[in-house]
Amino acid sequence: MADAKIYTASTTAPVNIAVIKYWGKRDTKLNLPTNSSLSVTLSQDDLRTHTTAACSSQFSADSLILNGEPQDVSGARQQACFRELRSLRAALEAADPSLPKLSTLPLKIVSENNFPTAAGLASSAAGFAALVRAIADLYQLPQSPTELSRIARQGSGSACRSLFGGYVSWEQGEAANGSDSLALEVAPASHWPQMRAAILVVSAAKKGVSSTSGMQATVATSALFPHRANVVVPERMVQMKQAIRDRDFETFADLTMRDSNQFHAVCLDTSPPIFYMNDVSRAAIRVVEEINRLAGKRVAAYTFDAGPNAVVYYLDENEDLVLGSLKGGLKGVPGWRASVTAEGVQGLDQGLLE
Ligand code: DP6
Numbered sequence: 177m178a179d180a181k182i183y184t185a186s187t188t189a190p191v192n193i194a195v196i197k198y199w200g201k202r203d204t205k206l207n208l209p210t211n212s213s214l215s216v217t218l219s220q221d222d223l224r225t226h227t228t229a230a231c232s233s234q235f236s237a238d239s240l241i242l243n244g245e246p247q248d249v250s251g252a253r254q255q256a257c258f259r260e261l262r263s264l265r266a267a268l269e270a271a272d273p274s275l276p277k278l279s280t281l282p283l284k285i286v287s288e289n290n291f292p293t294a295a296g297l298a299s300s301a302a303g304f305a306a307l308v309r310a311i312a313d314l315y316q317l318p319q320s321p322t323e324l325s326r327i328a329r330q331g332s333g334s335a336c337r338s339l340f341g342g343y344v345s346w347e348q349g350e351a352a353n354g355s356d357s358l359a360l361e362v363a364p365a366s367h368w369p370q371m372r373a374a375i376l377v378v379s380a381a382k383k384g385v386s387s388t389s390g391m392q393a394t395v396a397t398s399a400l401f402p403h404r405a406n407v408v409v410p411e412r413m414v415q416m417k418q419a420i421r422d423r424d425f426e427t428f429a430d431l432t433m434r435d436s437n438q439f440h441a442v443c444l445d446t447s448p449p450i451f452y453m454n455d456v457s458r459a460a461i462r463v464v465e466e467i468n469r470l471a472g473k474r475v476a477a478y479t480f481d482a483g484p485n486a487v488v489y490y491l492d493e494n495e496d497l498v499l500g501s502l503k504g505g506l507k508g509v510p511g512w513r514a515s516v517t518a519e520g521v522q523g524l525d526q527g528l529l530e
Contacts, residue, residue, distance in 0.1 A: 189306035304331030305338030429477035463505035
Protein backbone atom coordinates (compact mmCIF):
# COMPACT_ATOMS: atom_id res chain seq x y z
CA MET A 177 0.00 0.00 0.00
CA ALA A 178 1.24 3.50 -0.81
CA ASP A 179 2.67 5.58 2.03
CA ALA A 180 -0.16 8.01 3.03
CA LYS A 181 1.88 9.82 5.66
CA ILE A 182 1.81 13.64 5.73
CA TYR A 183 5.36 15.03 5.97
CA THR A 184 5.64 18.63 7.26
CA ALA A 185 8.18 21.34 8.07
CA SER A 186 7.62 24.93 9.25
CA THR A 187 9.83 27.98 9.10
CA THR A 188 9.82 31.76 9.11
CA ALA A 189 11.53 34.32 6.87
CA PRO A 190 12.03 38.03 7.48
CA VAL A 191 11.28 41.13 5.40
CA ASN A 192 14.29 42.93 3.91
CA ILE A 193 14.46 46.55 2.79
CA ALA A 194 17.09 47.45 0.18
CA VAL A 195 19.44 50.36 0.74
CA ILE A 196 21.00 49.85 -2.73
CA LYS A 197 18.02 49.00 -4.91
CA TYR A 198 17.45 46.17 -7.35
CA TRP A 199 15.60 47.64 -10.31
CA GLY A 200 16.01 46.02 -13.73
CA LYS A 201 16.35 42.48 -15.08
CA ARG A 202 18.78 41.32 -17.74
CA ASP A 203 16.90 37.99 -17.92
CA THR A 204 13.21 38.06 -17.01
CA LYS A 205 12.79 34.28 -16.98
CA LEU A 206 15.61 33.56 -14.53
CA ASN A 207 15.16 36.87 -12.64
CA LEU A 208 18.75 37.95 -13.28
CA PRO A 209 19.31 41.62 -12.33
CA THR A 210 21.05 44.40 -14.22
CA ASN A 211 22.84 45.44 -11.02
CA SER A 212 23.79 44.09 -7.61
CA SER A 213 21.81 45.27 -4.56
CA LEU A 214 22.15 45.35 -0.79
CA SER A 215 19.53 45.20 1.95
CA VAL A 216 18.99 45.25 5.68
CA THR A 217 16.88 42.43 7.09
CA LEU A 218 14.27 43.47 9.65
CA SER A 219 13.84 41.57 12.89
CA GLN A 220 11.62 38.50 12.66
CA ASP A 221 10.05 39.58 15.96
CA ASP A 222 8.45 42.39 14.03
CA LEU A 223 7.86 41.48 10.39
CA ARG A 224 7.97 37.98 9.03
CA THR A 225 6.21 35.29 7.01
CA HIS A 226 5.52 31.94 8.67
CA THR A 227 5.22 29.02 6.27
CA THR A 228 4.43 25.34 6.63
CA ALA A 229 5.25 23.00 3.77
CA ALA A 230 3.66 19.56 3.63
CA CYS A 231 3.70 16.73 1.11
CA SER A 232 1.64 13.58 0.95
CA SER A 233 0.10 11.11 -1.47
CA GLN A 234 -3.22 12.18 0.13
CA PHE A 235 -2.99 15.55 -1.63
CA SER A 236 -4.36 15.71 -5.16
CA ALA A 237 -2.19 18.56 -6.50
CA ASP A 238 0.30 21.24 -5.47
CA SER A 239 -1.43 24.07 -3.55
CA LEU A 240 -0.57 27.33 -1.79
CA ILE A 241 -2.67 29.24 0.77
CA LEU A 242 -1.52 32.76 1.67
CA ASN A 243 -3.21 34.49 4.64
CA GLY A 244 -6.12 32.08 4.32
CA GLU A 245 -6.63 32.68 0.56
CA PRO A 246 -5.86 29.96 -2.02
CA GLN A 247 -3.27 31.18 -4.57
CA ASP A 248 -2.52 30.10 -8.14
CA VAL A 249 0.54 27.84 -8.18
CA SER A 250 0.69 27.42 -11.94
CA GLY A 251 2.76 30.62 -12.38
CA ALA A 252 6.32 30.33 -13.67
CA ARG A 253 7.80 31.69 -10.40
CA GLN A 254 6.20 29.10 -8.09
CA GLN A 255 6.81 26.37 -10.64
CA ALA A 256 10.52 27.24 -10.90
CA CYS A 257 10.94 27.03 -7.09
CA PHE A 258 9.02 23.74 -6.83
CA ARG A 259 10.95 22.22 -9.77
CA GLU A 260 14.41 23.17 -8.48
CA LEU A 261 13.72 21.99 -4.92
CA ARG A 262 12.20 18.72 -6.17
CA SER A 263 15.22 18.04 -8.33
CA LEU A 264 17.58 18.55 -5.35
CA ARG A 265 15.43 16.14 -3.31
CA ALA A 266 15.35 13.63 -6.20
CA ALA A 267 19.17 13.67 -6.24
CA LEU A 268 19.23 12.78 -2.52
CA GLU A 269 16.69 9.99 -3.09
CA ALA A 270 18.74 8.60 -5.99
CA ALA A 271 21.85 8.51 -3.79
CA ASP A 272 20.01 6.85 -0.88
CA PRO A 273 17.14 4.57 -1.96
CA SER A 274 16.04 4.12 1.69
CA LEU A 275 14.77 7.75 1.75
CA PRO A 276 11.01 8.29 1.25
CA LYS A 277 10.23 9.49 -2.29
CA LEU A 278 9.01 12.94 -1.27
CA SER A 279 10.05 14.50 -4.58
CA THR A 280 7.15 12.82 -6.36
CA LEU A 281 4.41 13.84 -3.86
CA PRO A 282 2.09 16.87 -4.23
CA LEU A 283 3.03 19.85 -2.03
CA LYS A 284 0.71 21.89 0.18
CA ILE A 285 2.10 25.25 1.35
CA VAL A 286 0.37 27.38 4.00
CA SER A 287 1.79 30.85 4.58
CA GLU A 288 0.85 33.71 6.97
CA ASN A 289 2.34 37.19 7.44
CA ASN A 290 2.53 38.44 11.05
CA PHE A 291 2.15 42.04 9.88
CA PRO A 292 -1.00 43.58 8.44
CA THR A 293 -1.05 42.70 4.73
CA ALA A 294 -2.79 46.04 4.24
CA ALA A 295 0.44 47.74 5.27
CA GLY A 296 1.64 47.18 1.71
CA LEU A 297 5.11 46.16 2.84
CA ALA A 298 7.57 44.04 0.88
CA SER A 299 5.84 40.72 1.45
CA SER A 300 6.90 38.86 -1.71
CA ALA A 301 10.52 38.81 -0.50
CA ALA A 302 9.67 37.18 2.84
CA GLY A 303 7.02 35.00 1.15
CA PHE A 304 9.28 33.32 -1.40
CA ALA A 305 12.18 33.07 1.04
CA ALA A 306 9.93 31.28 3.55
CA LEU A 307 8.48 29.03 0.82
CA VAL A 308 11.93 27.93 -0.35
CA ARG A 309 13.29 27.46 3.21
CA ALA A 310 10.19 25.46 4.30
CA ILE A 311 10.37 23.07 1.33
CA ALA A 312 14.16 22.73 1.73
CA ASP A 313 13.59 21.77 5.39
CA LEU A 314 10.79 19.37 4.43
CA TYR A 315 13.13 17.70 1.93
CA GLN A 316 16.05 17.84 4.42
CA LEU A 317 18.26 19.45 1.79
CA PRO A 318 21.87 20.12 2.80
CA GLN A 319 22.17 23.28 0.65
CA SER A 320 23.44 26.51 2.28
CA PRO A 321 21.35 29.73 2.46
CA THR A 322 23.40 31.10 -0.46
CA GLU A 323 22.62 28.03 -2.59
CA LEU A 324 18.92 28.31 -1.67
CA SER A 325 18.99 32.04 -2.49
CA ARG A 326 19.55 31.08 -6.14
CA ILE A 327 16.18 29.31 -6.06
CA ALA A 328 14.32 32.01 -4.07
CA ARG A 329 15.58 34.57 -6.62
CA GLN A 330 13.52 32.83 -9.28
CA GLY A 331 10.39 33.36 -7.13
CA SER A 332 11.04 37.07 -6.59
CA GLY A 333 14.40 38.79 -7.02
CA SER A 334 14.41 40.51 -3.64
CA ALA A 335 13.48 37.22 -1.91
CA CYS A 336 17.02 35.91 -2.34
CA ARG A 337 18.20 38.47 0.23
CA SER A 338 15.69 37.25 2.89
CA LEU A 339 17.53 33.92 3.34
CA PHE A 340 19.91 35.78 5.68
CA GLY A 341 19.51 38.14 8.63
CA GLY A 342 21.52 41.34 8.99
CA TYR A 343 23.21 43.02 6.00
CA VAL A 344 22.92 41.09 2.74
CA SER A 345 24.13 41.63 -0.81
CA TRP A 346 22.66 40.11 -3.94
CA GLU A 347 25.57 39.78 -6.34
CA GLN A 348 24.28 40.17 -9.90
CA GLY A 349 26.63 37.51 -11.29
CA GLU A 350 27.73 37.00 -14.89
CA ALA A 351 26.68 33.48 -15.85
CA ALA A 352 23.86 33.22 -18.39
CA ASN A 353 22.25 30.40 -16.37
CA GLY A 354 22.22 32.48 -13.15
CA SER A 355 24.47 30.13 -11.20
CA ASP A 356 26.42 33.06 -9.68
CA SER A 357 23.49 35.45 -9.12
CA LEU A 358 22.98 34.88 -5.41
CA ALA A 359 22.85 36.37 -1.93
CA LEU A 360 25.84 36.71 0.41
CA GLU A 361 25.98 37.86 4.02
CA VAL A 362 27.84 41.17 4.29
CA ALA A 363 27.57 41.23 8.12
CA PRO A 364 25.27 39.62 10.66
CA ALA A 365 22.74 41.80 12.55
CA SER A 366 24.93 41.46 15.68
CA HIS A 367 27.71 43.38 13.89
CA TRP A 368 25.71 46.62 14.21
CA PRO A 369 23.04 45.99 16.86
CA GLN A 370 22.24 49.70 17.31
CA MET A 371 20.57 49.86 13.88
CA ARG A 372 16.81 50.54 13.95
CA ALA A 373 14.16 50.94 11.29
CA ALA A 374 10.88 52.83 11.52
CA ILE A 375 8.26 52.08 8.90
CA LEU A 376 5.81 54.83 8.04
CA VAL A 377 2.72 53.44 6.40
CA VAL A 378 1.76 56.30 4.18
CA SER A 379 -0.76 54.26 2.21
CA ALA A 380 -2.03 50.72 2.61
CA ALA A 381 -3.27 50.61 -1.00
CA LYS A 382 -1.82 48.07 -3.42
CA LYS A 383 0.84 49.62 -5.65
CA GLY A 384 -0.32 50.88 -9.04
CA VAL A 385 2.58 49.51 -11.11
CA SER A 386 4.09 46.20 -9.92
CA SER A 387 7.86 46.03 -9.41
CA THR A 388 8.12 43.40 -12.14
CA SER A 389 6.44 45.44 -14.87
CA GLY A 390 7.80 48.79 -13.62
CA MET A 391 11.42 47.71 -13.81
CA GLN A 392 10.95 46.24 -17.27
CA ALA A 393 9.51 49.55 -18.50
CA THR A 394 12.49 51.39 -16.96
CA VAL A 395 15.04 49.10 -18.64
CA ALA A 396 13.25 49.54 -21.99
CA THR A 397 12.78 53.32 -21.93
CA SER A 398 14.94 55.23 -19.42
CA ALA A 399 18.01 57.01 -20.81
CA LEU A 400 19.36 57.52 -17.27
CA PHE A 401 19.04 53.85 -16.35
CA PRO A 402 22.23 52.44 -18.03
CA HIS A 403 24.32 55.02 -16.15
CA ARG A 404 22.74 53.97 -12.84
CA ALA A 405 23.12 50.23 -13.46
CA ASN A 406 26.60 50.27 -15.02
CA VAL A 407 28.37 53.15 -13.29
CA VAL A 408 26.65 54.36 -10.12
CA VAL A 409 25.52 51.15 -8.43
CA PRO A 410 28.82 49.23 -8.80
CA GLU A 411 30.62 52.09 -6.97
CA ARG A 412 27.92 52.34 -4.33
CA MET A 413 28.02 48.59 -3.62
CA VAL A 414 31.70 48.89 -2.70
CA GLN A 415 31.13 52.02 -0.59
CA MET A 416 28.07 50.60 1.19
CA LYS A 417 29.83 47.35 2.14
CA GLN A 418 32.69 49.41 3.61
CA ALA A 419 30.29 51.72 5.51
CA ILE A 420 28.61 48.66 7.06
CA ARG A 421 31.95 47.06 7.97
CA ASP A 422 33.04 50.38 9.58
CA ARG A 423 29.63 50.97 11.23
CA ASP A 424 29.78 54.39 9.57
CA PHE A 425 26.17 55.61 9.83
CA GLU A 426 26.80 58.93 8.05
CA THR A 427 28.02 57.19 4.89
CA PHE A 428 25.38 54.47 5.20
CA ALA A 429 22.68 57.17 5.42
CA ASP A 430 24.08 59.27 2.57
CA LEU A 431 24.25 56.28 0.19
CA THR A 432 20.82 54.98 1.27
CA MET A 433 19.04 58.28 0.59
CA ARG A 434 20.90 58.94 -2.67
CA ASP A 435 20.11 55.45 -3.92
CA SER A 436 16.41 55.70 -3.06
CA ASN A 437 16.24 59.08 -4.81
CA GLN A 438 18.05 57.78 -7.90
CA PHE A 439 15.79 54.74 -8.09
CA HIS A 440 12.75 57.07 -8.05
CA ALA A 441 14.49 59.32 -10.58
CA VAL A 442 14.82 56.47 -13.09
CA CYS A 443 11.15 55.66 -12.43
CA LEU A 444 10.30 59.26 -13.35
CA ASP A 445 12.56 58.92 -16.41
CA THR A 446 10.56 55.88 -17.56
CA SER A 447 8.08 56.41 -20.39
CA PRO A 448 5.29 56.70 -19.35
CA PRO A 449 6.67 57.89 -15.98
CA ILE A 450 6.12 55.84 -12.83
CA PHE A 451 5.29 57.67 -9.60
CA TYR A 452 5.64 55.61 -6.44
CA MET A 453 6.05 58.41 -3.91
CA ASN A 454 3.22 60.80 -3.00
CA ASP A 455 2.96 64.10 -1.10
CA VAL A 456 3.25 62.38 2.30
CA SER A 457 6.37 60.51 1.10
CA ARG A 458 7.94 63.80 0.04
CA ALA A 459 6.96 65.35 3.40
CA ALA A 460 8.80 62.46 5.13
CA ILE A 461 11.88 63.20 3.01
CA ARG A 462 11.76 66.86 4.02
CA VAL A 463 11.38 65.98 7.73
CA VAL A 464 14.38 63.60 7.62
CA GLU A 465 16.52 66.14 5.72
CA GLU A 466 15.57 68.75 8.36
CA ILE A 467 16.38 66.37 11.27
CA ASN A 468 19.83 65.83 9.75
CA ARG A 469 20.36 69.54 9.09
CA LEU A 470 19.48 70.48 12.69
CA ALA A 471 21.63 67.65 14.09
CA GLY A 472 24.57 68.85 12.00
CA LYS A 473 25.12 65.26 10.79
CA ARG A 474 23.13 62.41 9.27
CA VAL A 475 21.25 60.66 12.06
CA ALA A 476 18.36 59.33 9.93
CA ALA A 477 18.06 57.87 6.42
CA TYR A 478 14.87 57.39 4.42
CA THR A 479 14.30 54.88 1.67
CA PHE A 480 11.21 54.08 -0.45
CA ASP A 481 10.51 50.94 -2.47
CA ALA A 482 7.90 50.63 -5.22
CA GLY A 483 5.28 52.44 -3.16
CA PRO A 484 4.79 55.53 -0.98
CA ASN A 485 5.68 53.98 2.42
CA ALA A 486 8.89 55.21 4.05
CA VAL A 487 11.45 53.15 5.92
CA VAL A 488 13.67 55.33 8.09
CA TYR A 489 16.93 53.87 9.43
CA TYR A 490 18.53 55.39 12.53
CA LEU A 491 20.73 54.34 15.45
CA ASP A 492 19.25 53.49 18.83
CA GLU A 493 20.98 56.45 20.50
CA ASN A 494 19.00 58.84 18.26
CA GLU A 495 15.62 57.18 18.67
CA ASP A 496 13.93 59.97 20.67
CA LEU A 497 15.21 62.64 18.31
CA VAL A 498 14.27 60.81 15.09
CA LEU A 499 10.90 59.37 16.12
CA GLY A 500 9.97 62.55 17.99
CA SER A 501 10.71 64.72 14.94
CA LEU A 502 8.87 62.36 12.59
CA LYS A 503 5.87 62.47 14.91
CA GLY A 504 5.99 66.26 14.99
CA GLY A 505 6.39 66.56 11.24
CA LEU A 506 3.99 63.87 10.04
CA LYS A 507 0.90 64.03 12.22
CA GLY A 508 -1.68 61.33 11.49
CA VAL A 509 0.55 58.97 9.47
CA PRO A 510 0.63 55.39 10.84
CA GLY A 511 4.05 54.21 11.98
CA TRP A 512 5.54 50.85 12.76
CA ARG A 513 8.85 50.40 14.48
CA ALA A 514 10.99 47.43 13.60
CA SER A 515 14.50 46.48 14.54
CA VAL A 516 17.25 44.70 12.69
CA THR A 517 18.46 43.00 15.82
CA ALA A 518 17.02 39.82 17.25
CA GLU A 519 17.32 41.23 20.76
CA GLY A 520 15.74 44.58 19.90
CA VAL A 521 12.12 45.68 19.98
CA GLN A 522 9.61 43.06 21.08
CA GLY A 523 6.53 42.78 18.91
CA LEU A 524 5.11 45.23 16.47
CA ASP A 525 4.91 48.72 17.90
CA GLN A 526 2.17 50.37 15.93
CA GLY A 527 0.53 53.72 16.34
CA LEU A 528 -0.40 56.91 14.61
CA LEU A 529 2.30 59.54 14.46
CA GLU A 530 0.52 62.31 16.33
C1 DP6 B 1 12.06 48.43 -5.31
O1 DP6 B 1 11.85 41.60 -5.98
O2 DP6 B 1 9.51 42.57 -6.00
O3 DP6 B 1 11.84 46.67 -3.72
O4 DP6 B 1 11.96 40.13 -8.98
O5 DP6 B 1 10.04 41.04 -10.24
O6 DP6 B 1 9.65 39.89 -8.03
P1 DP6 B 1 10.60 40.74 -8.89
O7 DP6 B 1 10.74 42.14 -8.17
P2 DP6 B 1 10.87 42.48 -6.64
O8 DP6 B 1 11.47 43.98 -6.75
C2 DP6 B 1 11.87 44.70 -5.62
C3 DP6 B 1 12.23 46.08 -6.03
C4 DP6 B 1 12.53 47.03 -4.89
C5 DP6 B 1 14.02 47.14 -4.63
C6 DP6 B 1 14.69 46.02 -3.88
O9 DP6 B 1 14.05 45.34 -3.04
O10 DP6 B 1 15.91 45.85 -4.09
